Amino acid sequence: MILLKNSNDLYKLIDSQRKKGKRNGFVPTMGALHQGHISLINFSKKENDLTICSIFVNPAQFNDPEDFEKYPKTVEKDIHLLEAAGCDILFLPSLTEVYPDQEETVRNYDLGFLETALEGKFRPGHFQGVCKVVHRLLDLVKPDTLYLGQKDYQQCMVITRLVELMKKEKEIKIVICPTLREKDGLAMSSRNTRLNDEERKKASAIYLAMNFIKENYKNDIILAVKERALKMLTETGFRVDYFEIVDAKNLTPINSWNSNKQFVILVAAFLNKIRLIDNMMLD
Numbered sequence: 001m002i003l004l005k006n007s008n009d010l011y012k013l014i015d016s017q018r019k020k021g022k023r024n025g026f027v028p029t030m031g032a033l034h035q036g037h038i039s040l041i042n043f044s045k046k047e048n049d050l051t052i053c054s055i056f057v058n059p060a061q062f063n064d065p066e067d068f069e070k071y072p073k074t075v076e077k078d079i080h081l082l083e084a085a086g087c088d089i090l091f092l093p094s095l096t097e098v099y100p101d102q103e104e105t106v107r108n109y110d111l112g113f114l115e116t117a118l119e120g121k122f123r124p125g126h127f128q129g130v131c132k133v134v135h136r137l138l139d140l141v142k143p144d145t146l147y148l149g150q151k152d153y154q155q156c157m158v159i160t161r162l163v164e165l166m167k168k169e170k171e172i173k174i175v176i177c178p179t180l181r182e183k184d185g186l187a188m189s190s191r192n193t194r195l196n197d198e199e200r201k202k203a204s205a206i207y208l209a210m211n212f213i214k215e216n217y218k219n220d221i222i223l224a225v226k227e228r229a230l231k232m233l234t235e236t237g238f239r240v241d242y243f244e245i246v247d248a249k250n251l252t253p254i255n256s257w258n259s260n261k262q263f264v265i266l267v268a269a270f271l272n273k274i275r276l277i278d279n280m281m282l283d
């Protein structure tokens, strides 16, 4: 695996490979890698000549300074995992490589309803920060295919929108990969390493609550099922930001079952100081 820290080096290397007709797949991450990230690398490896991973903890997308400061960093282990997975290039830039021009005017991405719904509402500015870094990385890598995890459902919608705003939807294919879970159902996440033993045991309640909805929503009044699932979370000790069953296309909450539409359960909740997010599609 080639490790690059300089954006010009990255740009030149990928450009030279592209000129040789090599297709490239890109997996942007914030590091503290786990098997969920590696599953994205595996998808890319199957479909491309060249797989590129980036690790950059992007300050622009953290609305809570403590969350940024405490974000887990395990670079040595990440490098080993990526090498073992057969990743071709790791881009590990510093802040100034990603944002060389500190004076640049702040761009505002028109994200429509995504800006204020759910994650957007609870983490103001977060998705603008996501767009800022992904825009820069896409300009550098110019991937044929971008691999994202369904774990960050709304983020997938935001990045799809960003690619449209960049007018690159014909050039960049987006592949959304399934969420990898621990044995008890907890979605793998870099933030899980910050859970203590007691919190870790409780954390699977998110999965259990979503599953409860999935198993019961067709047989009962949907809002009643949701209330019971929400209680499962709060009684476990979660402080819930949102727990919604929404239209998978536009994130508007639903009150009754409609078989013509695709629905998704979206959750964000705190166990003490650790905020976890997850989602589950309803068929």
Ligand code: AMP
Pocket (backbone or CB within 6 Å): 028, 029, 030, 031, 035, 036, 037, 039, 040, 147, 148, 149, 150, 151, 152, 177, 178, 179, 180, 181, 187, 188, 189, 190
């Ligand atoms: P992050 O490092 O958390 O920014 O995640 C980098 C990419 O990995 C994003 O596209 C995430 O959605 C994806 N990802 C994170 N956790 C998982 C998981 N448990 N399963 C699959 N993909 C994931």
